[in-house]
Amino acid sequence: MDLNFTEADQAFRQEVIEFLNAELPADISRRVHADLHVSKEDTEFWHAVLHKRGWLTFNWPKSFGGVGWSPVQQFIFEEECAAAGAPRILPFGLKMLAPVLMAFGSKEQQEHWLPRMCDGTDWWCQGYSEPGSGSDLASLKTTAVKQGDHYVINGQKTWTTLGQHANMIFCLVRTNSECKPQAGISFILVDLATPGIEMRPIRTLDGGQEVNEVFFTDVRVPASNLVGEENKGWTYAKYLLAHERNGIANVGISGQKLARLKRLSLSQKRRGKPLADDPLFAARLARLEIELRNLETTNLRVLDEFSKGAGPGPESSMLKIIGSELEQNFDDLTRRALGRQAQAHMPEVFEPGYNGPQVAPQDMANQSAAYFNKRKVSIYGGSNEIQKNIITKMILGL
Amino acid sequence: MDFQPTEERRMLADMIGKFIQNDYPMKARLTAGTSALGYCPEAYSKMAQLGLIGALFDEEVGGFGGSGFDIATVFTELGKGLVVEPLNDTAMTSGYILAHTDQLELVEQIILGQKRVALGLIENGADYDWSAPETLAHQTGSGWQLSGMKTCMKFAHGADALIVSAQTQSAPGISLFLIEAAAAGLSEHSFQTVDGGNACEITLHNTPAQLLGAEGAAYPLIDAAAARATLAVCAEALGVMERIKDMTIDYMRTRKQFGSVLGKFQALQHRVAQMLLEIEQAQSAVINAANDLQSPTDERNRAISAAKYSIGRIGCAVAEEAIQLHGGIGMTWEYDLGHFAKRLVMIDHEWGDQDFHLIRFSES
Numbered sequence: 001m002d003l004n005f006t007e008a009d010q011a012f013r014q015e016v017i018e019f020l021n022a023e024l025p026a027d028i029s030r031r032v033h034a035d036l037h038v039s040k041e042d043t044e045f046w047h048a049v050l051h052k053r054g055w056l057t058f059n060w061p062k063s064f065g066g067v068g069w070s071p072v073q074q075f076i077f078e079e080e081c082a083a084a085g086a087p088r089i090l091p092f093g094l095k096m097l098a099p100v101l102m103a104f105g106s107k108e109q110q111e112h113w114l115p116r117m118c119d120g121t122d123w124w125c126q127g128y129s130e131p132g133s134g135s136d137l138a139s140l141k142t143t144a145v146k147q148g149d150h151y152v153i154n155g156q157k158t159w160t161t162l163g164q165h166a167n168m169i170f171c172l173v174r175t176n177s178e179c180k181p182q183a184g185i186s187f188i189l190v191d192l193a194t195p196g197i198e199m200r201p202i203r204t205l206d207g208g209q210e211v212n213e214v215f216f217t218d219v220r221v222p223a224s225n226l227v228g229e230e231n232k233g234w235t236y237a238k239y240l241l242a243h244e245r246n247g248i249a250n251v252g253i254s255g256q257k258l259a260r261l262k263r264l265s266l267s268q269k270r271r272g273k274p275l276a277d278d279p280l281f282a283a284r285l286a287r288l289e290i291e292l293r294n295l296e297t298t299n300l301r302v303l304d305e306f307s308k309g310a311g312p313g314p315e316s317s318m319l320k321i322i323g324s325e326l327e328q329n330f331d332d333l334t335r336r337a338l339g340r341q342a343q344a345h346m347p348e349v350f351e352p353g354y355n356g357p358q359v360a361p362q363d364m365a366n367q368s369a370a371y372f373n374k375r376k377v378s379i380y381g382g383s384n385e386i387q388k389n390i391i392t393k394m395i396l397g398l
Numbered sequence: 399m400d401f402q403p404t405e406e407r408r409m410l411a412d413m414i415g416k417f418i419q420n421d422y423p424m425k426a427r428l429t430a431g432t433s434a435l436g437y438c439p440e441a442y443s444k445m446a447q448l449g450l451i452g453a454l455f456d457e458e459v460g461g462f463g464g465s466g467f468d469i470a471t472v473f474t475e476l477g478k479g480l481v482v483e484p485l486n487d488t489a490m491t492s493g494y495i496l497a498h499t500d501q502l503e504l505v506e507q508i509i510l511g512q513k514r515v516a517l518g519l520i521e522n523g524a525d526y527d528w529s530a531p532e533t534l535a536h537q538t539g540s541g542w543q544l545s546g547m548k549t550c551m552k553f554a555h556g557a558d559a560l561i562v563s564a565q566t567q568s569a570p571g572i573s574l575f576l577i578e579a580a581a582a583g584l585s586e587h588s589f590q591t592v593d594g595g596n597a598c599e600i601t602l603h604n605t606p607a608q609l610l611g612a613e614g615a616a617y618p619l620i621d622a623a624a625a626r627a628t629l630a631v632c633a634e635a636l637g638v639m640e641r642i643k644d645m646t647i648d649y650m651r652t653r654k655q656f657g658s659v660l661g662k663f664q665a666l667q668h669r670v671a672q673m674l675l676e677i678e679q680a681q682s683a684v685i686n687a688a689n690d691l692q693s694p695t696d697e698r699n700r701a702i703s704a705a706k707y708s709i710g711r712i713g714c715a716v717a718e719e720a721i722q723l724h725g726g727i728g729m730t731w732e733y734d735l736g737h738f739a740k741r742l743v744m745i746d747h748e749w750g751d752q753d754f755h756l757i758r759f760s761e762s
């Protein structure tokens with residue numbers, strides 16, 4: 001056993017760091033570090049920078065224009081991007097739809113959609129969940145009925161992340177209701193400009209706007225937008241989930257939060273002394289650091305298995321649970337570190353030219369809102385309860 | 399031993415419940431909480447007319463209550479309605495200080511809802527410790543002048559006067575001062591709080607002020623006022639948790655996934671059961687604190703710290719758990735739960751968080 005990164009890996013890390021130093025604008029990095037909602041412009045700008053360098057598709061296979069990095073290199077890349085405060089790569093197109101198209105899409109679909117994801121032509125959003133179908137996704141009711149060379153879609157999707165910026169949505173739709181629910185689902189690509197689609201914002205508890213509901217009334221979609229075979233959509237959706245393990249543990253983001261919290265604990269005062277000297281706080285922080293170290297190795301162990309070609313498995317559920325809870329715990333402790341300052345809701349301090357008083361320390365004004373917002377990470381992407389059901393069934397065989 | 403509330407307190411609780419039902423719907427609360435003042439003056443004065451502020455004061459100072467159980471009754475009910483009105487911050491707590499420093503006229507106006515007095519004890523917003531203010535008071539020919547700052551003063555915007563702590567040159571301890579809102583050299587920066595409501599940063603520059611009580615001798619009075627304030631937010635949290643629990647159980651009875659209501663999944667049943675027993679423990683902690691509010695200082699403070707620690711730990715867990723059990727709907731602004739959860743978590747940031755009180759308990 002050798003837990004050290006190879007020399008090549010270390011050189012690679014240096015290359016990533018140099019790239020980030022040169023290309024990531026300080027104002028974007030500041031907003032990301034402050035846990036503000038990342039704007040459409042910032043995301044598009046960063047995608048373009050990565051695209052130019054050929055790294056936007058870092059997790060794609062080489063045959064489709066990927067860079068051919070090892071899982072460990074991908075891990076290093078994500079870790080350094082998080083540490084530097086780079087906007088997250090928008091997952092819906094590049095990390096979710098792309099692997100499905102590569103595995104199950106037609107050649108025409110691949111040639112048409114994949115380049116548009118990279119050059120910023122399309123902003124994809126994910127249309128899986130419905131009001132009545134969250135954890136029980138297979139019960140979804142939005143229908144697609146074939147009429148000539150079109151499908152006609154009726155129904156509603158919800159919780160559509162950043163749908164307000166999107167021009168395309170990939171949907172799971174019901175094409176057969178006469179069978180086992182899973183066997184009647186199809187995977188289809190829909191242009192959001194098609195008549196009959198209405199998108200309405202849903203405000204989240206922190207006051208932000210990042211999710212939407214999408215209503216479909218007699219929406220006519222070309223049949224050529226169906227991915228793979230009709231009624232096989234469930235298989236594709238599951239494939240997508242199982243392939244989404246890289247980065248799912250969010251080790252880089254938690255690492256960055258640990259570093260920030262350590263800095264904060266030196267400058268914040270509790271009972272007149274640095275917060276770092278408060279024995280209960282110190283114990284809380286130590287616990288999280290230990291868990292993060294453990295997770296780093298768990299994550300690398302899973303990636304190692306992956307690189308040896310082990311097929312898609314339920315390990316991603318493990319990483320999702322531990323990673324999301326750890327990220328939430330860092331946000332929780334950051335909120336605690338702020339003491340009374342955590343009560344202040346002052347988004348105005350991030351506006352250009354603001355020079356009024358700051359209640360929380362520099363760039364920490366959004367931390368309570370972020371804490372509440374991050375309750376989502378144990379709910380979306382298959383809730384942690386559902387992940388435990390998967391582990392129980394697939395790993396434990398119970 | 400008798401755990402039943404008295405007839406009067408039952409009636410008081412009923413009355414508050416009716417007020418909330420008729421005059422304080424969630425929509426009104428959200429509007430009030432995000433307004434410039436952070437509360438609703440009409441609702442506030444109606445509550446004063448109903449005697450809700452009077453219930454928080456002793457008879458000797460013009461109220462008709464003021465015991466630990468009166469405070470617990472009022473604030474638990476207010477918590478159930480997520481009432482954002484500053485009865486704790488600018489009436490009960492500051493009023494208690496004024497009542498014990500011979501300002502009975504002002505106390506009367508507070509009880510009638512005609513005046514509000516904000517309280518500023520904290521200068522470093524990261525800290526919960528109020529025992530060593532750096533704001534300086536110096537004597538001038540005509541009286542006192544204060545220079546310094548206070549942070550996170552809840553509902554100070556629009557208040558008629560402020561009470562702030564300071565040190566003086568001649569006496570080693572803490573002193574308290576009363577400042578008119580319009581006093582010279584006072585500037586205010588007002589901001590919204592995450593859970594709805596308002597707070598202010600206050601700076602003072604040679605601001606004229608009136609000494610309250612004896613110079614350097616305010617520590618025990620602040621300590622007693624803080625105990626009441628802490629009891630109030632603990633009781634409020636209890637009411638908030640009560641509602642969160644009800645909402646969660648209702649939701650689990652109606653929301654269906656996999657062909658069954660959520661409440662049929664055993665993994666979830668156990669979690670709500672756990673939530674229930676934690677809330678029962680929190681309630682006992684609040685009863686203990688209410689019972690010991692009049693006890694000797696050490697006993698009182700132990701019970702208060704025990705309650706605030708319990709409320710802090712359990713409150714955060716209940717807020718997080720309830721959102722999780724609701725799934726996506728719990729993350730939305732439209733659904734009430736999120737607002738209850740935000741208040742519950744933010745209560746841990748008032749008057750000392752769970753760690754602060756755990757240490758204070760262990761050291762006492």
Ligand SMILES: Cc1cc2nc3c(=O)[nH]c(=O)nc-3n(C[C@H](O)[C@H](O)[C@H](O)COP(=O)(O)OP(=O)(O)OC[C@H]3O[C@@H](n4cnc5c(N)ncnc54)[C@H](O)[C@@H]3O)c2cc1C
Pocket residue numbers: 125126127128129131133134135136158159160161162211376379380381382383384385386389653655656660663665666722723724725726727729
């Ligand atoms: C911020 C945010 C962004 C999202 N973005 C998207 C998006 O872009 N696209 C998209 O399609 N969806 C998105 N989602 C939806 C997300 O995937 C769902 O919220 C999630 O699948 C849970 O479904 P639900 O909200 O309906 O909760 P429910 O399924 O109703 O679950 C409620 C609770 O019950 C638990 N539960 C349910 N069934 C079981 C069981 N059998 N055993 C034990 N526990 C159970 C759940 O874990 C949860 O705690 C988003 C959600 C959020 C909050």
